[in-house]
Amino acid sequence: MKYVDEFRDPAKAEALARDIPRLVARIPRARHRPLQIMEVCGGHTHTIFRYGIQQMLPDAVEYVHGPGCPVCVLPMGRVDDCVTLAERPEVIFTTFGDAMRVPGSRKSLLKAKADGADVRMVYSPLDALALARRHPDREVIFFGLGFETTMPSTAMTLIQARRQGIRNFSLFCNHITIIPTIKAMLDSPELTLDGFLGPGHVSMVIGTRPYAFIAGHYGKPITIAGFEPLDVLQSTWMVLRQLAEGRREVENQYGRIVPEAGNSKALAAIREVYELREFFEWRGLGSIDHSGVRIRADYAEYDAERKFAVPNIKIADPKSCQCGEVLKGVIKPRECKVFGTACTPETPLGSLMVSTEGACAAYYNYGRIDTRVPADAPA
Amino acid sequence: MNELARPSRLRDSHINLSHGSGGKAMRALIEDVFLGAFSNTLLDPLEDQATVPIEGLARLGDRLAFTTDSTVVDPLFFPGGDIGSLAVTGTVNDLAVGGAVPLFLSCAVVLEEGLPVDLLRRVVASMRAAADAAGVQIVTGDTKVVERGAADKLFINTAGIGVVRRGLKLGAASARPGDAVLVSGVLGDHGTAILIARNQLALEGDIASDCTPLHGLIDAMLAACPGIRCLRDATRGGVATVLNEFARSAGACIRIRERDLPLREQVKGACEILGLDPLFLANEGRLVAIAPPEDAARLLAAMRAHPAGAGAAIIGEVTGQPAGTVIMRTAFGGDRIVDMLVGEQLPRIC
Numbered sequence: 001m002k003y004v005d006e007f008r009d010p011a012k013a014e015a016l017a018r019d020i021p022r023l024v025a026r027i028p029r030a031r032h033r034p035l036q037i038m039e040v041c042g043g044h045t046h047t048i049f050r051y052g053i054q055q056m057l058p059d060a061v062e063y064v065h066g067p068g069c070p071v072c073v074l075p076m077g078r079v080d081d082c083v084t085l086a087e088r089p090e091v092i093f094t095t096f097g098d099a100m101r102v103p104g105s106r107k108s109l110l111k112a113k114a115d116g117a118d119v120r121m122v123y124s125p126l127d128a129l130a131l132a133r134r135h136p137d138r139e140v141i142f143f144g145l146g147f148e149t150t151m152p153s154t155a156m157t158l159i160q161a162r163r164q165g166i167r168n169f170s171l172f173c174n175h176i177t178i179i180p181t182i183k184a185m186l187d188s189p190e191l192t193l194d195g196f197l198g199p200g201h202v203s204m205v206i207g208t209r210p211y212a213f214i215a216g217h218y219g220k221p222i223t224i225a226g227f228e229p230l231d232v233l234q235s236t237w238m239v240l241r242q243l244a245e246g247r248r249e250v251e252n253q254y255g256r257i258v259p260e261a262g263n264s265k266a267l268a269a270i271r272e273v274y275e276l277r278e279f280f281e282w283r284g285l286g287s288i289d290h291s292g293v294r295i296r297a298d299y300a301e302y303d304a305e306r307k308f309a310v311p312n313i314k315i316a317d318p319k320s321c322q323c324g325e326v327l328k329g330v331i332k333p334r335e336c337k338v339f340g341t342a343c344t345p346e347t348p349l350g351s352l353m354v355s356t357e358g359a360c361a362a363y364y365n366y367g368r369i370d371t372r373v374p375a376d377a378p379a
Numbered sequence: 380m381n382e383l384a385r386p387s388r389l390r391d392s393h394i395n396l397s398h399g400s401g402g403k404a405m406r407a408l409i410e411d412v413f414l415g416a417f418s419n420t421l422l423d424p425l426e427d428q429a430t431v432p433i434e435g436l437a438r439l440g441d442r443l444a445f446t447t448d449s450t451v452v453d454p455l456f457f458p459g460g461d462i463g464s465l466a467v468t469g470t471v472n473d474l475a476v477g478g479a480v481p482l483f484l485s486c487a488v489v490l491e492e493g494l495p496v497d498l499l500r501r502v503v504a505s506m507r508a509a510a511d512a513a514g515v516q517i518v519t520g521d522t523k524v525v526e527r528g529a530a531d532k533l534f535i536n537t538a539g540i541g542v543v544r545r546g547l548k549l550g551a552a553s554a555r556p557g558d559a560v561l562v563s564g565v566l567g568d569h570g571t572a573i574l575i576a577r578n579q580l581a582l583e584g585d586i587a588s589d590c591t592p593l594h595g596l597i598d599a600m601l602a603a604c605p606g607i608r609c610l611r612d613a614t615r616g617g618v619a620t621v622l623n624e625f626a627r628s629a630g631a632c633i634r635i636r637e638r639d640l641p642l643r644e645q646v647k648g649a650c651e652i653l654g655l656d657p658l659f660l661a662n663e664g665r666l667v668a669i670a671p672p673e674d675a676a677r678l679l680a681a682m683r684a685h686p687a688g689a690g691a692a693i694i695g696e697v698t699g700q701p702a703g704t705v706i707m708r709t710a711f712g713g714d715r716i717v718d719m720l721v722g723e724q725l726p727r728i729c
Contacts, residue, residue, distance in 0.1 A: 001644055001651065004647075008710055008711050014712060050715060051712075052713020229713075364718075366716050366718075367716065
């Protein structure tokens with residue numbers, strides 16, 4: 001496949017993988033404990049597992065799977081709110097596919113659909129807007145979810161809805177922002193990270209400048225990374241090179257997509273429609289200040305929270321779940337008490353087990369290989 | 380079907396409840412639409428059952444193979460096939476992968492009130508064509524009509540009987556470390572064709588379903604390599620599901636190589652865009668085989684010489700540990716588990 005295969009070239013991968021131990025040998029810290037590199041974005045987690053990248057690295061380098069899977073950090077109460085909205089008879093509730101299975105305290109959207117709620121999977125918020133045009137007698141709600149990557153598209157959808165005078169469409173806004181979240185993680189005393197792979201598609205929107213504090217204030221190297229396996233491996237190599245050379249910088253491996261200043265049109269759309277919330281509740285991480293956005297008063301008529309008195313239920317995470325510790329990289333998925341027993345992709349307790357980008361699901365689906373590279377593996 | 384006595388013609392343009400009531404309307408439906416298309420000496424008497432002489436069967440082998448399959452698909456027609464060809468081919472292939480010569484099928488349909496009769500005729504004609512292509516006869520059947528909304532247009536159940544070749548014993552439990560793992564052609568065409576035909580994705584492509592009877596290919600395979608350990612058609616759940624079933628039954632590990640998986644560029648592209656895994660996509664004319672290592676090259680050549688196996692490839696090997704697991708060496712060079720599918724494949728958010 002053109003423009004894809006180039007980024008999956010095994011020969012280039014092998015060359016990088018061969019050079020990595022050389023870099024690691026120059027990092028004194030690596031002699032005492034494995035170097036921890038957090039991939040912030042769930043897309044990277046998916047790539048790492050899908051292509052078996054962890055196994056191409058020496059034992060002295062390990063990935064810590066960060067909080068950047070928007071489906072995974074969704075608290076149970078928000079899912080309950082979705083189900084409550086979806087169960088209203090006049091509502092067509094629309095969502096991206098992988099949010100369907102996230103467990104609420106009562107049920108998931110998939111279960112709500114089976115029980116009779118009109119829940120429909122769409123591929124874009126514009127598909128949801130088209131549904132609203134086709135069903136003027138119904139209320140179409142789109143479940144807005146994701147970081148700055150998906151924010152511009154939902155913002156543009158609301159701008160378009162207003163321009164077209166569509167009144168039966170609204171957004172249940174659960175967008176979250178990446179920078180306060182990374183900062184909260186860096187402030188966590190449990191954390192022992194050595195560097196970061198920065199989220200490529202978020203950065204396509206916000207640019208590379210907002211990450212300066214990670215290198216400057218916290219002294220951690222960060223490389224903005226693309227999502228093909230060679231992108232991830234090269235970015236890992238770049239973080240290790242920074243560590244080996246004693247540099248702490250924001251580097252951009254994903255230059256083909258990410259401009260330094262971001263995308264001004266996308267940022268303008270975000271500013272037009274959204275404003276920061278005081279705080280937002282994250283699954284496993286608790287409440288993080290200024291980590292979510294809500295719809296500005298100017299667009300109130302498109303805000304599902306205002307339009308339909310959303311109960312805004314607070315539900316504590318299940319006690320047995322250790323999603324928070326996994327998200328912060330304090331424990332590995334398999335070290336969680338319920339991993340693979342009470343919590344599996346069939347019956348997830350925590351949402352890290354739901355999305356294909358969730359660390360636990362990725363680990364469960366792709367990663368349960370006991371031996372590293374076995375001698376009898378086909379060449 | 381013994382309620383029929385004399386030929387009658389169906390004049391209605393749409394199915395209504397009377398077509399399932401056992402009266403004249405049903406008689407006309409069966410006689411005109413079904414018998415008209417399927418006619419053969421076992422079906423034509425329209426008894427409650429088809430009766431088959433045992434003697435002729437016994438010449439073909441030493442055991443009966445018996446299977447059933449219900450077919451529901453949306454849309455009913457798609458590039459490369461339709462619900463009718465799928466219903467026949469699916470059952471023929473379920474018999475064939477057991478090493479059976481497929482012989483007789485039943486056809487039971489559940490029709491939704493309001494279904495256009497012309498559409499039904501097209502489906503039934505397609506079933507006949509698929510049966511002819513597979514060398515089987517449809518010898519008994521049943522029709523039911525349900526109220527509008529109680530079924531989605533048309534459901535078909537086909538049961539099938541075949542005879543297993545004398546002495547042949549296929550089963551994944553006999554697979555051993557070192558055995559080769561083969562597939563019979565490019566993977567995921569059917570699943571991709573259906574996704575595109577549903578037209579919810581605003582994707583366009585010229586992929587056609589791989590819906591094909593496999594018994595001819597299997598004849599050629601068994602002739603070239605009588606020691607084949609096991610065969611299975613990789614329908615729902617795709618090749619990943621079959622490999623996992625094999626690994627569990629064999630108590631062995633199956634290791635495959637991503638770069639050896641035969642995949643069309645369009646299928647790869649659709650999977651990339653939607654975040655789907657081609658190993659989980661459904662096929663309707665592809666099988667997975669395990670064979671002793673010394674036979675692998677000969678088997679592959681025999682498969683490639685048959686039209687239904689032209690795209691065949693060796694994709695991996697059976698190994699020892701970890702037992703019950705399927706591991707893929709990715710094209711990138713890493714290893715990963717290939718598990719059974721959980722729930723449905725759902726497209727990712729971003």
